[in-house]
Amino acid sequence: MxxxxxxxxxxxxxxxxxxxxxxxxxxxxxxxxxxxxxxxxxxxxxxxxxxxxxxxxxxxxxxxxxxxxxxxxxxxxxxxxxxxxxxxxxxxRNLTALSLAGIIHHEFPDKWPNFFTILVGLLQNKPPDDVVVILNVLSLIFQECDDRLSRALPMLIPVLLEVYKTFSYEIVREKVFEVLGLCLECLSWADGVDQILVDRSLNPTWWAWSGIFAECISSQTGSLKCKYNVLKLLTCFYRDFTVSSQAWVAGIIPVVWVFMYSLVPIYIEKTIFNKESVTSDLLEDIATGVEGLAAQLLELASSVVLRPIKNESVSKELENFITLLIWYLLLTADQQRLWKNEPNQFITDDDIEEGLRSARLGSLKLISDIIEIFGDKAIETILQVLSKVLLSLENKTINLLSSNYPEMQDLVQGVNFSLGSLCKNYYTNYSWKMREAVVLVIGTLSKDILLFNSKARKKNLSQISIATILYNVILKDLYNTKDILKGRALCCIGKISDLLENSQCVEIFLQVCKSMEASNVAVKLSACYAVYKLSQKINSTEIPDALISLLLSLIKLLDEVTSETLPIVLDTLLQISRLNEEATRKILNHGAPVILKVFTKCYGENTLNMKIMALLRCWCDLSKCIGPLVDNFCPLVVNLINNYPHREKVTSFSSNSTIETKTGAEAIMILPNTLEIMGIFLKKSQSFSNERMAVIEVLCPLLDLLGKNDDPAVLLHGTALLRAYASYADKEIIHKGLVDKMIESTLTLLDPYKNEAGALHLGFYVVNIFSKLSPQIDQDLLVGCMNKLYRCKMPSVVQGFVLVFARLIHSYSSEIIGFLCSLTVERRVALKILLDKWLIHQPLIRGRYSKNCTITALTRMFILKDPNIESLLVVGYNPSHSNTGSEVIAPLKILCTLIRCLDNESFIPKRKAPELNSQDEFNTVIEGSGLGVVGEYDDQDERMDTIEDDVKSEEREDPIESLKTDLMKEVKEVYDADDFKMPVSKDKGLGDYETGSECLMSDMLEFDYEEADDLGEDFHEDDLYGLQDWYGSISLQSFLLDFFNNLMQNDRDYLVKCIKHLLPDDVALFRKHFTF
Structure with a gap:
């Protein structure tokens, strides 16, 4: 080495x-x-x-x-x-401790059971600095490892107690409390689960610890860090150890109570009237010092207040307790500074991100807890306290504390003396911050007051009125020179709007509108929020003159806010735009460029993009409002399209806007969304209007782009726009002679190797071409559709191409079937490809029009008795990857699909099975509300979805299970060999129909999806209904019942012959609706 x-x-x-x-x-x-x-x-x-x-x-x-x-x-x-x-x-040392924690993670307790014994042995006869090192090691180990360490706590917690008693150094004691808190977090899982472990860990020493905690909290000399760590570990104990801590709740309440009173003067002096200079805890990102101490104290109080024993003690002091909490609600100097730099704070939910990291939010949480526990009594008490606070402010006195407990009187007197002295020195700060806290509480209570009044109204009791506070405080603060008070008042008005009478709202609305002219962005955002809430309760005819200036202020505000608060501005702009068409029309020349600018900034944020789209749709719906939007957006789209292939710089978005230059790579990301906007303009503009013709100018560049592009997003939105062109601008396209160019471009888009994700609208686009632009069917388009269909795997894409052929079967049945029989794709007959894809995906087809069209087309093919269809093997009844050689002839599969569709359309949960008669004739069962339907049905539009799974769920109650046994005996294998010529199936299972893919799963292919399922924002059928086909809006259930009734009357033999070959399950389904 x-x-x-x-x-x-x-x-x-x-x-x-x-x-x-x-x-x-x-x-x-x-x-x-x-x-x-x-x-x-x-x-x-x-x-x-x-x-x-x-x-x-x-x-x-x-x-x-x-x-x-x-x-x-x-x-x-x-x-x-x-x-x-x-x-x-x-x-x-920290790296060593982290390495050791890694070893413990792997080794403790099974492979290194005596580790903690060895580690605490190193504490013997060590100086304080070395003891701190070992405690720091323990701290890092507990932070890095899991709950298995709790097995060491019966030995470790007594050692920590001994260390605490041995060393009086603050740094040692701070670390002891820190490690003890981590031990409790590690042990909390065992409370009520492994109570023996909890008792072995805590019972021997917790009495001693309790005394230490109380002494530390009450001490006048102890460090803030020690107190903070004690409060934190006690919070963990009373919050997470609900079983073990129950016996200790009564003892902690006086300690917490006294500390909450005694801390108030220090908290007010250090954090409210002065800026506290403290560092933050880097591990937890929580303020330390007095602010952090107060926040942790209130979190502990919240944990204790919610416990069952609290009712008597807290109830007795409820008014005094709420008065105390109001002091902790005062805005700190740090929060005051943040307000100037972060204008979003009134709009965002205070407690979402911060939790209990500040005393202000901790106090709000406690007030909420009190309301939850004491209900109406708490609301009335809170309002009484607020009234007293406002009265003291009016009299220029201090809102002092009090207590009903004799033993608290000396403490309360001392605290009030300190508070009085402080507030006199800082009375200006005190008065406006206390006023702001009152308004904050009123806004927070709005929903609770609304509920209180609702119950009182039902019982004919007196209701809570906020009129005094509204007119004497909140509305007066709208004209206050201090922006924080003005912003808080506006936010409160928005929250209490549901408490106001409609007659009050108009006057207040007009006052709030004036605040939209403020210089401070936070005030304008708060006013925006209030406008949004109040506008839902007023009549636009009462305020016509104010709306134009309000709309202009909102548009101006769009340029000043961040992406975090843009949603509320956009929502308000949309709400006000709907109030008065005339006012909205007057501001569009100014508003359209601003919306374009916002759109180009926020194109990548889905939530904002959806709100912008909603606003554009609203404006386009208004009479004569679409012009400015088209004038601003169309040049942008043309510029983006022209620069797309080369990634060049887009030098100008609009002649009427001042958008900064962007690189091509950035601008290209905007293109898909701008194409969607063009679709909106097409739908909303009038035929041959200037706006429609301006949008038509985008068509040729778009066709050129799509012919060269493989980006799925561009293809998806581009074909959606082409679909809109073909549907809504067909006259203009024919007038300009662009039909051939569109067909030529479509042939390129039908390339089977182009990304399928971009082809969602392609089939529907072809439907519109055949219906609106080229009534004479172009065979090249049909061949392209078939090639694309063969490669498609996504049900939503398959649906579009199936629809192309389904509509043609309605119009040219024999011709289209003959054409498909003569066409092959990779040595497969096109008719088989179509029917395989169609019958597999039929239950997955979304939308009433598409479902009606395809099902009615199947009925037409069934009654044709075309030899090409009757001799064609298609996908089996219940296809799966393992079910090989299961193909059946097409009429049988079509009939099976129609029967399952009918059952899905008339499905009623837990409906009773019909009684079967042993007749040879078919008779419609007439029972319940629908012809041929057994029992009542709730939703005719219930979604159908596919072929049944290989394995039926044993838990599902199937009303026709009782039929299957009878039918197995009744039908058996009594087939007439002369009925049909049955070719031998050689398929290799479901994968054979997916061109090598396994994306289809048999458990997806069942008729059990509801029409109410979310169809997705990208799916619509407006253009298809515009084709005015007879089957577009029929009741599919009624149609299928009539279809089968007609078959039974006019072609009974053929139906009987087909029915005999179906699976018993499907015969049972048929028998459920028609008596055999």
Whole structure:
């Protein structure tokens, strides 16, 4: 291993060699003695840099490769690492402790059960500095390892108590409390689970610890760090040890109570009226000092207040307790400074990110807990306290504390004397911060007051009125010179809007609108929030003059806020735009460029993008509002498209906007979303209007781009836009003579080797071509569709191409079937490819139009009795990867699919099976509300989905299971050999229909999906309904019932012949709806 030290030295002296060190050291890692050698390097190397590098390598090696070491190496490493715990360098000591933690993770307790005995043995006769080292090792080990360490606590916790008693040094005691807290966190899993372990760990010493904790908290001289660590470990104990701590709750309440009172003057002086200069805990990112101490104290109080024993003691002091909490709600100097630099704080939820990391939020949490426990009594008490606070502010006196306990009187008197002196010196700060705290609580209570009033109204009791506070405090603060008070008042108005009468809202709304002109962004954001809430309760006819200036202020605000608060501004802008069309129309020339700018900044953020799209749709829906949007966005789209292949710089987005220049790579990412916007413009613009013709100018560049592009996102949104062009702008396209160009581009897009993810809209686009642009069917397009379909695996893409052929079967049944029989794709007959894909995916087809079209087309093929179909083997009844040689002739599979579809359309959970009659004739079972439907049904649009799984769930209650046994006896294998000519199936299972893929799973192929399932934002059928096909909006259930009734009347023999060949399950389904 001598060469190892040379390599470490080279790594330090040569940074380029250091980057390759992991490769160079691989041979050493596999050698005997590598870990012990690194320990020697840490201990004996003259260079601190080499020692540090060796420590890092050791830690990483133990973490990743400990189990690979020989037993001899493990023993040496464990022995040697204990000898370097007391190195002089703190960084090396920490690396050693982390390496040791890695060993413990692998070895304790099974392979190194006496480790903690050895470690605490090192505490004997050691000076305080060395004791701190061992305690720090324990701390790092407990932070890095898991709950298995709890097995060592019965031995370790008494040792910690002994160390505490032996050493009076603050640093030693701080570390003892820190380690004890980590021990409790490690043990918390066992509370109520392994109570014997908890009792063995805590019972022998907890009485002694309790006295120490109380002494530490009450001490006037103890360090803040000690107090903080004690409060933290007590929080863990009372929060996580619900069983073990129950007996100790009563004893801790007086200690917490006294400390909460005694800490108030210090907290107010150090953090409210002055800025506390403290560092942060880097491990937990929590403020230390008095602020951190108060936050931890309130978290402990919250843990205790929620315990069952608390009711009597807290209830007796409820008003005084809430008065106390109001003091901890005051805005600290640090939070006040943050408000100036972070204007989002009123809009974001205070407790989402910060939790209980500040006393202010801890106090709010406690108030919420009190309401949860004491309900209406708590609400009334809180409002009484707030009224007293406001009265004291009006009289320019101090809101002092009080207590009902005689033993607290001296303490309360001393605390009030200190508070009085402090607040007189800082009365201006005190008065506005106390006022802000009152408004904050009112806003927080809004939902609770609403619930209180709702219950009181039902019982004819008096309700809570906030009119006094609203008019004397909140509304007056809208004109306060201090922005924090103004912002808090606006935020409160938004929260209490549900408590206001509609008649009040108009007046308040107009006052709030004036705040949108403020210079402070935080105030404007708060006003924006209030506007959003109030606008839901007013009539736009009452405020027409204010809306234009409000809309302009909102648009201006879009330029000033960050992405975090953009959503509330966009939501408010959308809400106000809907209130008055005339006002919105007047601001669009100013608003469109700003929205374009926001769009180009936030194109990558989905939430913001959705809100921008919603706003654009709203504006496009308004009369004569689409023009400015088209004028701003169309040049951007053309510019992006023209520069796309070359990644050149986009030098100008719009002649009417001032968007900074972006590189092509950045701008290209915007293109898919801008294409979606073009689709909106197409749908909302009038035929041959200036706006429609401007959007038409994008078509030729788009066709050129899609012909050269393979980016799935561009293909997806590009074909969606082409679909919109073909559907909504067909007259303009024909007028400009662009039909041939579109067909030529479509043939390129139908390349079967292009990315399938971009082809979601391609089949639907072809449907619109045949319907709107080229009524004479282009055979090249059909061939392209078939080639693409053959390669497709995604059900949503297959659906589009199946729809192309389904519509053609409706119009040209014989011709299209003959064409498909004459066409082959990779030596497979096109008709078989189509039917295999179709029948596999039929249950997965989404959307009413597509489902209606394809199912009705299947019925048409069934009654054609075309010899090409009757002799064609297609996918079997229940295809799977293991079910080989299961193909059946097409009419049988079609009939099977139709029956399953009918059952899915009329499905009722837990419906009763029909009674079967032994008649040879088919008769419709008329029962319940629908013809041929057994029992009631709730949803005619219930989603169907596919072919049944190979293995039926035994837990599912199947109403036709009772039919299957009878049908097995009834149907058997009594087939007439002359009915059909049955070719021999040679398929290789489901994978044979997927061109080598295994993306289809048989358990997906069942008729059990509901139509109500989320179809996705990218799926719509508006253009298909516009084709006005007769089957577009029919009731599929009624149609299938009529279809089968007609068959039974007009072609009974053929139906009987087919039914005999179906599986018993499918015959049972048929018999469920029609009596056999």
């Amino acid at each position: 001598e060469h190892l030290f040379d390599i470490l030295s080279t790594c330090i002296s040569n940074p380029s060699f250091l980057s390759k060190a992991s490769d160079v050291l691989k041979d050493f890692e596999a050698s005997e003695g590598y870990a012990p050698a690194l320990i020697i390097a840490m201990n004996s190397s003259p260079s601190k840099q080499i020692q540090t590098l060796a420590g890092i390598l050791l830690k990483n090696f133990i973490t990743d490769h400990w189990e690979e070491l020989s037993q001899n190496d493990k023993n040496k490493t464990k022995q040697e690492i204990l000898t370097i715990l007391f190195l002089n360098d703190p960084k090396l």
